[in-house]
Amino acid sequence: MNIVKDAVQKVMKKAVELAPDAWMPDPDPLMHSRDGLIGAPVSRVDGALKVQGQAPYAAEFPLDGMVYAALAYSTVPKGRIATLDTNAAASSPGVVLVMTHMNAPKMQPMPLFMSANKAVGGEDLAVMQDDRIYSNGQPIALVLAETQEQADHAVALIEATYAAEPAVTSMAAAMANGTKQASFQGEPLRNDIGDAEAALAAAPYRVDATYTTPRHNHNAIELHAATLAWEGAHVDTLRIHDASQGVAHMAWSMAQIFGIKEDQVRVTSPFVGGAFGSKSLWRHHVLAAAAARLVQRPVRIMLSREGVYRIVGGRAPTTQRVALGAQADGRFDALIHTGVAALSPHNAMPEPFILGTRCTYAATNIKLDVRTAEMDVLANTFMRAPGESVGTFALESAVDELAAQLEMDPIALRMRNEPKKDPTAGTPFSARHLEDAYRMGAERFGWRDRHAKPRTHVDGEWLVGMGCATATYPYYRMPGGAARITLSNDGSARVEVAAHDMGMGTATVQAQVTAERLGLPLDKVTVAYGDTHFPGLVLAGGSQQTAAIGGAVIAAYQALVVELLKLATGDSPLAGLKPDQVVARDGGLYKRGEPRHAESYVSLLARGGRTALTAEANAAPPLEFLHWSMHSFGAIFCEARVNMVTGEPRISRLLGAFDCGRILNPKTAASQFKGGMIMGMGMALMEATQLDERNGRIMNPSLAEYHVPVHMDVPEIEVLWTDIPDPHAPMGARGIGEIGITGTGAAIANAIYNACGKRVRDLPITLDKLGDY
Ligand code: MOS
Numbered sequence: 001m002n003i004v005k006d007a008v009q010k011v012m013k014k015a016v017e018l019a020p021d022a023w024m025p026d027p028d029p030l031m032h033s034r035d036g037l038i039g040a041p042v043s044r045v046d047g048a049l050k051v052q053g054q055a056p057y058a059a060e061f062p063l064d065g066m067v068y069a070a071l072a073y074s075t076v077p078k079g080r081i082a083t084l085d086t087n088a089a090a091s092s093p094g095v096v097l098v099m100t101h102m103n104a105p106k107m108q109p110m111p112l113f114m115s116a117n118k119a120v121g122g123e124d125l126a127v128m129q130d131d132r133i134y135s136n137g138q139p140i141a142l143v144l145a146e147t148q149e150q151a152d153h154a155v156a157l158i159e160a161t162y163a164a165e166p167a168v169t170s171m172a173a174a175m176a177n178g179t180k181q182a183s184f185q186g187e188p189l190r191n192d193i194g195d196a197e198a199a200l201a202a203a204p205y206r207v208d209a210t211y212t213t214p215r216h217n218h219n220a221i222e223l224h225a226a227t228l229a230w231e232g233a234h235v236d237t238l239r240i241h242d243a244s245q246g247v248a249h250m251a252w253s254m255a256q257i258f259g260i261k262e263d264q265v266r267v268t269s270p271f272v273g274g275a276f277g278s279k280s281l282w283r284h285h286v287l288a289a290a291a292a293r294l295v296q297r298p299v300r301i302m303l304s305r306e307g308v309y310r311i312v313g314g315r316a317p318t319t320q321r322v323a324l325g326a327q328a329d330g331r332f333d334a335l336i337h338t339g340v341a342a343l344s345p346h347n348a349m350p351e352p353f354i355l356g357t358r359c360t361y362a363a364t365n366i367k368l369d370v371r372t373a374e375m376d377v378l379a380n381t382f383m384r385a386p387g388e389s390v391g392t393f394a395l396e397s398a399v400d401e402l403a404a405q406l407e408m409d410p411i412a413l414r415m416r417n418e419p420k421k422d423p424t425a426g427t428p429f430s431a432r433h434l435e436d437a438y439r440m441g442a443e444r445f446g447w448r449d450r451h452a453k454p455r456t457h458v459d460g461e462w463l464v465g466m467g468c469a470t471a472t473y474p475y476y477r478m479p480g481g482a483a484r485i486t487l488s489n490d491g492s493a494r495v496e497v498a499a500h501d502m503g504m505g506t507a508t509v510q511a512q513v514t515a516e517r518l519g520l521p522l523d524k525v526t527v528a529y530g531d532t533h534f535p536g537l538v539l540a541g542g543s544q545q546t547a548a549i550g551g552a553v554i555a556a557y558q559a560l561v562v563e564l565l566k567l568a569t570g571d572s573p574l575a576g577l578k579p580d581q582v583v584a585r586d587g588g589l590y591k592r593g594e595p596r597h598a599e600s601y602v603s604l605l606a607r608g609g610r611t612a613l614t615a616e617a618n619a620a621p622p623l624e625f626l627h628w629s630m631h632s633f634g635a636i637f638c639e640a641r642v643n644m645v646t647g648e649p650r651i652s653r654l655l656g657a658f659d660c661g662r663i664l665n666p667k668t669a670a671s672q673f674k675g676g677m678i679m680g681m682g683m684a685l686m687e688a689t690q691l692d693e694r695n696g697r698i699m700n701p702s703l704a705e706y707h708v709p710v711h712m713d714v715p716e717i718e719v720l721w722t723d724i725p726d727p728h729a730p731m732g733a734r735g736i737g738e739i740g741i742t743g744t745g746a747a748i749a750n751a752i753y754n755a756c757g758k759r760v761r762d763l764p765i766t767l768d769k770l771g772d773y
Helices: 002-018 047-051 148-155 171-176 196-202 247-258 283-295 305-311 388-406 410-416 434-445 506-518 545-567 601-607 666-685 744-756
Strands: 067-073 079-085 095-099 139-145 159-164 190-193 205-213 225-231 237-242 265-268 299-302 318-326 332-343 365-374 462-474 482-488 493-496 525-528 582-585 588-591 594-600 612-618 631-643 649-659 717-721
Touching: 067 148, 067 283, 067 305, 079 139, 095 148, 095 283, 139 148, 139 283, 171 332, 171 365, 196 318, 196 332, 196 365, 205 388, 225 283, 237 247, 237 283, 247 265, 247 283, 283 299, 283 305, 318 388, 332 388, 388 410, 388 462, 388 666, 388 744, 410 434, 410 462, 434 462, 434 631, 434 649, 434 717, 462 649, 462 744, 482 506, 482 545, 482 601, 493 506, 506 525, 506 545, 545 582, 545 588, 545 601, 545 612, 588 601, 594 601, 631 744, 649 666, 649 744, 666 717, 666 744
Parallel strands: 067 299, 237 265, 332 365, 493 525, 649 717
Antiparallel strands: 067 139, 079 159, 095 139, 190 365, 205 318, 225 237, 225 299, 318 332, 462 631, 482 493, 482 612, 582 588, 588 594, 631 649
């Protein structure tokens, strides 16, 4: 079945690539709108709510009769539970339930992400259905109690013994067992153009190096949580207040697990305190819903920080080879990017580190390949630019190494290899202005002051250096976008879409876009989101949400105009006009080219005797990113300092110049870019999950031991953008959420090399790797 499906999809993909441009979705006229709400630095519409503590997060819904959950975690990586003593926990004060595999209700396995269009499980295992253990930290028991403290105390009284089995708990052991071809979204992560190995061997200039990146864990500020209850006359409707990047996905997936219908699960997620790929479906959701069913009471589960490390997947470790063969003028004859990422047996998400390499450089011969090595650990999952973040570290470090060897400016070397079309897909770029980004970034950063030779710029006991790197992230618009617009006779509009605002400003930016599209003032537009009662399958992931909502609102707006024109009867100045003859402005529609032929929405509704008018529609199929190569780009610049006494690295300046199409709101966009770049700093200098390789236990499951940048570590960050609309994206805007983390790791590594002459190819770059001064 899958082979047939894959073959059909390949034919479809080819057909879309070759189709005439005119078959693609129409360009969005809004991309050219200047001096309006698009591009205005509007402050967050929910800012006041948040600073007043009035924005409720998943663990802040008090339900009547609610009980609190705590989890016990396995301490072996693989095997069976031999004994499980829950007596002391069960008789501990306030305890309402101790649930283990012996009394958990029957449930289906979690539907694994990408196995179906609404599947959102981080792994495909059944939850607490038998005594088997698949990773160290897997929940073995859940306690419900009247207070959180009682639950936490009781869970500590549970005693387990195990019949442990041999497990693969180190990357080295996993690789020694052999590797497999990795696939992503149904296609092998592999490209072969020409004979890259032969071209490399023949090239007069060569870099051939191995770069390694460690395991990373998710650390959103808001801990993973859910407050849920079984409701309805038959107590068969599951109501979940969740912290989610995909409410519709979540409802469908939970329905599969519990054997109920999708519409028997209602998920809302009005506010999310960061997600970055982690707020999908994990075991805590399933366990809390199962326990709530057993005790027939609402349950609140909020993972501890340790709990997030134990059961929410992170980024897998990688070992990557990048080899570049070049002519003296810098042109690439060979580009090789291959390597291995760890993968658990119950997961299908290999860290796809070659994705960015596929579109970045022209090279005569290209070889790209990701392989996986199996480890008995928690599933790998999506984590901020999965693939590109660690992939650009390797690729862009290697480019810098080649520039040093060629004694060429690293920017000039990159520009020498700018491709005219997508080097692996062969499709034309929709819009690529990386040169502009480098030009404006270099100018603003003062790149001309860089010392070409390492260890020549000294400031007291600090060696100072500059580095740069290319950032890249694809444009996606996933299928399933839909929206509903309701116009009211007070002249206001409400958009409803099952999308998400995880702090990035969705509600704000989409209110701006919709107001502009409908010709209404901003304060007349409300964007309602984060609720499965709203239309659309809109994942807040892959940096695609802005385009997905935009495409859906375009369709809903077009449907709304059709309905409005039906009301334009009698002496209406719009009577008899077709949808493409009218334009929205000043709270109504006017005849294109004849602004005096206008009628307000309020008047049209009154004419039809309506208090409100609703239109709902599905977005046009997202064919554009198969037809064109659609990617965002950026140029990241870093000034680093390495202390000559201690080897300590410090970042003194960071700048990103981005080419992401139209920037819809410079205020929220700057936050997104800076946040991504700070995560890139963490990846470059601090973040690493420490695995005890004897037993697969994460040893640093807390922010005290797993370091992320704090304010004292972060310099002033500058962000610039080209603001050139992408002609084929809604609003001309490509996503901006994830690109900031890409390129940043390499820009930092390259700046550190330029400062002290030490090339560190193993993240994170800590002072012990820079020592001997
Ligand atoms: Mo994306 S991996 O959901 O930040």
